Amino acid sequence: MAKQHSFKAATCAAMVSASMTLMLHAAGAWADDVPPPSSSGSQQTDATAQPASKWKIGVGPGVVITPLYPGSRELRFFPYPALDIAYDDRVFSQGPDVLGLNVLRSEDYHVGAALSFDFQSRQEKDDPHLHGLGNVDGGPKLKLFADYTVWMFTGSVALYQDIAGHGQGKTVVTDLYASLPVGGWLFSIGPGFTWADAEYTRTFFGVSSQQSAASGLPAYNTGAGIRDVHLNGYVSYDISKHWATSVAVTLGRLQHYAAASPITERRSELNTLASVNYRF
Template sequence: MRTTRISFTQLATVVLFGTHAIGALADASGPAGTAALAPSAAEPATPWKVAFGPGLIVTPQYPGSHELRYIPYPALDISWNDRVFSQGPDVLGLNVLRGENYHVGTSISLDFQSRQEKDDPHLHGLGDVDSSAKLKVFADYTVWAFTGSIALYQDISGHGQGKYVTTDLYASLPAGGWLFSFGPGFTWADALYTRTFFGVSERQSAASGLPAYNTSSGIRDVHLNGYASYDISRHWVASVAVTLGRLQHYAGGSPITERRSELNTLASVNYRF
């Protein structure tokens, strides 16, 4: 039976949203993207894959918000020899180990998760949380049509976002020019992350009127990922990734949280060289 395997760039697009059931993608999709067409027999093989185009992120205004924000961004997908890449929020990454069915690597990744008091009167007195750069360590493995992945994100900007780990499982199905992937996942966050985004200290309680709320490490959310891409032509491809999540434990019970359900969406149209 023919093996159906989701490509690394496609997987990363979905993973980014598995992660960003954690807040926002982000992954503008990281590694962003879209799968490249296989070169025809008449074309010389090249280790480079380059694609870019407009993209749009739809994500909660802040973790636990009932409002959405819309972020246009340039959807980049650049890689060399499936080794070095710059894709979506992964500004620079390296597949340290790679094979036909697996990748293990690291990257410096931008993260859209943030919170500003001006975003919502509900946040008055809580202070701002700036977006941050993350050190990302990831691994994925594919068996037939199923891909398992895990990624750890560590705040390296000193903005109190701690670390979180997202784990996902995907089933992939190609159909003509389409590729579909879907599957469940969950996100674990450490005590620093949950305290920053969902905790309310005594000082914050006095300033905001919200009750004090202590947090610790635990499951942040459970989520379901969906991804679809379509090869419009030899050079153009469109894709959309959607994550539906549900905040759990400290995140779900926080007085800061106005909505436990989360919707994160990334759509892009890329031109491939």
């Protein structure tokens, strides 16, 4: 997943934002067709009718566009295996959520946990501006999430905890969006924000005295607070019974410690996940 693009520009989360993940999870699902009720003249059809499958399986190619590192003015592009797999709306693998479980769920809400992969990272070789700051690796995170839908509006919250020991701490992503289906199209849009703990902001935006001496950047202390505010957009289209395509975009603006860091070169962020899926 590492094909870098050369032009300049600025999610978690950043990552294919955690907000995009929840949006894809809540808005991108479809229901299997239920067989029609039997009639007195169709005994043979009834005998051979199959119950609706509890499986939902979609696979295909995708691409991720995200900042080269948090606060960067450059973007990088990743080819991405876009999976949308679920069983009985209980166990799922979708987007960066490698394996998830809806502990509580209904048509209106989901509460659960997932093992999620976060692509946020920073390498000194990415930019001369980073020399002396050290590397920050991406890796798996534990995700706890909840979402609730009333009519066309969905509110969601997700907590991400670094479990790989890469200093990425905790982030919490909160989103509110409205969804509107039109024919084979689905449109969603809404605002959100990301909160980050002191460990996360220190890792990505802080500059210790040792890093200052090595990099030439001024020392900079950080703490917990709002990392960014953002706007989410999502569009999907059912091309046919088996084929569908979708694009999820998050436009963000870094805040507080992240915005004022000497590491940050651009406050605006763009995160995009586009995919084409074949549904079995």
